[in-house]
Amino acid sequence: MRLFRRNPSGRAFAGPPTCLGSLIWNNQTMLAQAKPEPPAKAPSRPRRVVQRFPGRRHPRRGRRRGRPRDANALHPSQASPVRRDETAAMSSVREHYDNHLGPVYAWMVGGETSALARGDAEIGALDVAPRGGGIAVDLGAGFGMHAIALAERGFDVVAVDACSVLLDRLERLGQGRRIRIVRDDMQSFVDHLPGAPELVMCLGDTLTHLPDDSDVEALIEEIAGVMEPGGRFIATFRDYSQRLDGTRRFIPVRSDMDRNMTCFLEYSESHVLVHDILSERRGAEWATRVGAYRKLRLAPARFRSMLIARGFSVEQSSEPAGMVRFSSRLDHPGNPE
Missing domain, CATH: 2.20.25 (N-terminal domain of TfIIb)
Incomplete structure (x- = not known):
């Protein structure tokens, strides 16, 4: 005998006569037969056709169409994190000194007291003293390592530097001395002269801060054009023309x-x-x-030829740590060879 029952949907179904088997079988069958019908799909909207242009950035992928993806490039999730204090971007000379070297420059050269004593000894070894108008120019003066020594020997010093941090130190250390402090690039030193200088100095490694050889040549031309006859131009720089490996x-x-x-x-x-x-x-x-x-990378031979071409007689010597010194005198002003 078969029993017929109705499920909640109103459909009849048959089940076995046993009570327990009937209950189990009926429950499973009811679940299967009572499964709701899937909803009807909404009518699809017409697909929008987007015209692609070569070179345009895709709004989602962020990659320019038409350019192949670099197969060797790492996914951002694979790249190693970079610490902020380990990165370095190339900056201008002024930015580098204002933000990086200026605050520690006195420490780099052994401290203010030691550096000033060394600068005084270096000026003493050059045997310079006022003989004409008494104006001396210190290009790249920094905190006054040589400018103070020149002032103590009787010069009226024009101290030129682009780093405000170092010039603030010079203002403090040079109080009471005849030092005119100028914050500007060394190529513009002529704009700040009170008269014709008899001595121009550019010591340390300052000359190599100039962009290229033509700027060095232009600086020499400016010096020769404003200097007193018989005036001296003393310069040092590090020789980078030979590569280190x-x-x-x-x-x-x-x-x-x-x-x-x-x-x-x-x-x-x-x-x-x-x-x-x-x-x-x-x-x-x-x-x-x-x-x-x-x-x-200023070659010493190239610099020497620039000086001679502007009427200077030149004495050249080697210094420690790859430095080269040029002591030149303007023997033929306005008559370059």
Whole structure:
């Protein structure tokens, strides 16, 4: 005998006569037969056709159409995070000194007292003293390592530098001395002269801050054009014309218990990119800042020929740490050879 029952949907179904089997079988069958019908699909809207143009950025993918994807490029999720204090972007000389070197420059050269004593000894070895109008120009004066020594020997000094941090120190250290402080690029020194100088100095590695050889030549021309007859132009710079390779490109600057500085040199055809790596202790940890700027690979022979071409007689000598010194006198003003 078969039993017929009706499920909630109103349909009849048959089940076995046993009670327990009937209940189980009926429940499963009811669930299967009571399954609701799927809703009818809404009519689809017509597909919009978007015209593609080569080179346009796709609004979602963010990649320019028509350009192949770099197969070697890492997905952002695969790239290693870069610490902010380990990155370095090339900056201008002024930016590099204002933001990176200026605050630690006195420390780099051994401290203010030691640097001023060394600068005084260097000026003394050059045997310079006022003989004419008494005006001396210090290009790249910094905090006054040589400008103060010149003023103490009786010169009226025009101290030119582009770094405000260093000039603030010079203003403090040079109080009471005849020093005119000028914040400007060295190419513009003529605009700040009170008269014809008898001495122009550009010591340290300042000349290599100029963009290229033509700027160096223009500076020499300006000096020869305003200098007193028989005046002296004394300059030093580091010779980058010979490439260093391997670990020789790492140059220790100074180190103590709280600070360490090293330079790394990266050469191109006409310039060297100087990476200044500065690590400082901050409490129990060390923080590292890296800055980079370009210096000119000025060849000593090229610089010597520029001086001679503008009427200077030249004496050249080698200094420690790859530095070269040129002591020149304007023997033929306005009559270059």
